[in-house]
Amino acid sequence: MVRKCLWCSLLSSALSRLVSWCAGRFCCRCLNYSVPVDNDRAAAIDSAAPDCVCEIHRMNKFSPGIVESNELLARFVLLDMHLDKRTRKPKPNLFTHIATRGCSIQRDSRATSSEISGFLSEFLKTNSDAKWHSVLIANCGRVRGLQMPGKSQRLLCVYDAVEKKRNPSHGEIYKTRHVSDDGDLPEMRRLLMRVFDADNPIPPSRYRSGAVWGSLSPELKSR
Numbered sequence: 001m002v003r004k005c006l007w008c009s010l011l012s013s014a015l016s017r018l019v020s021w022c023a024g025r026f027c028c029r030c031l032n033y034s035v036p037v038d039n040d041r042a043a044a045i046d047s048a049a050p051d052c053v054c055e056i057h058r059m060n061k062f063s064p065g066i067v068e069s070n071e072l073l074a075r076f077v078l079l080d081m082h083l084d085k086r087t088r089k090p091k092p093n094l095f096t097h098i099a100t101r102g103c104s105i106q107r108d109s110r111a112t113s114s115e116i117s118g119f120l121s122e123f124l125k126t127n128s129d130a131k132w133h134s135v136l137i138a139n140c141g142r143v144r145g146l147q148m149p150g151k152s153q154r155l156l157c158v159y160d161a162v163e164k165k166r167n168p169s170h171g172e173i174y175k176t177r178h179v180s181d182d183g184d185l186p187e188m189r190r191l192l193m194r195v196f197d198a199d200n201p202i203p204p205s206r207y208r209s210g211a212v213w214g215s216l217s218p219e220l221k222s223r
Contacts, residue, residue, distance in 0.1 A: 028054035029061065032161050039100040042174040045157075052144075052157035052176065060162035064110045067158045067171055069141035074108040074116075075196060077133040078123060090136060090198045092189035095173075098156065099185055102172040107160070108137060111169035113208055117215040119167050124220045131223040132216075134201035142195045143173065148187065153178035155188055 028049065035044045045054075058066055067073075075094065077083065082094040097103045106116060124130050146155045154176055161172040179188050193199075204213040204221075213221065 028057040028059050032059040032159075037101055041101045042099055043177075045102075045159075045174055046177050050177065052154060054159060055144075055157060059159050062165045062168045063160040063162050063170075064107075064168055065160065067107060067140055067160050069139075069144060071107055071109040071140045073138050073140050073143065073158070073171065073173075074106045074111075075103070075136045075138070076106070076120070077135065077201060078120075078127070078130045080129070080131070083133060088133070090134065090193070090201055092186070092193055094136075094198070095189045095192045098173050098188070098192075099175045099179065099181065102161070102174050104163075105158075105171045105173060107169040107171050113211045113215065115167060115169055116208075116212050119170070120212065121216060121220060124216075124223070132204050132213075132220075134203055135207050136196040136198055136201055138192075138196040143192070146188070146191050146195065148178075148184060151178070155179050155184075155191075 031045060031048055031054065035041050035048070056066060077090050077094060082090055084091050095103055106119060120132060124132065140158055143156055143158055144154065147153065148155065155178060157174050157176060159172050159174070162168055162170045164170075175185075175188065179185065204210075207213065
């Protein structure tokens, strides 16, 4: 009788974990689609999925899978407003949307050069004032590991949120509730600048040995 109860307990526990996993899987996917892409998106996702719980579930069926901590993330610098006028290096406002609608990144370890080229071409064609200035690269684990000095709570979540089927390696970074809007945002952006090595931006001609740059049309490269 004891053995039977033990097996029943183990089975019940396994079923409970399975139900929880299935619910999380589909809830996180619904969350990606149901939350509007506006300035409240980061807060809404954190409220519905606190402590980055959706990182262990795919948020979009078109993605290649959850974002692993050993992946490299690419943040492309495409607008003049994100550049220092004197040095032409990226400014911290490159990461401002992390606190609002989410900061778009490309999963550099998973994306093909063709996917990156397609993403850039569409963005540049859609935004006439845009130009590919540079790209910053960071390790996902380091982004996820960022904390405020003296605190243990996580600041950021990295999800496989995807915009479109043709850009499956798109991802997004959102702040958590542990980042206060009044005093922590400047420090968070400073930490991100360091993790993404913003003092050493990669020019288009050097990114992936120039393969993506060479695939862009002449009119997009001449801006």
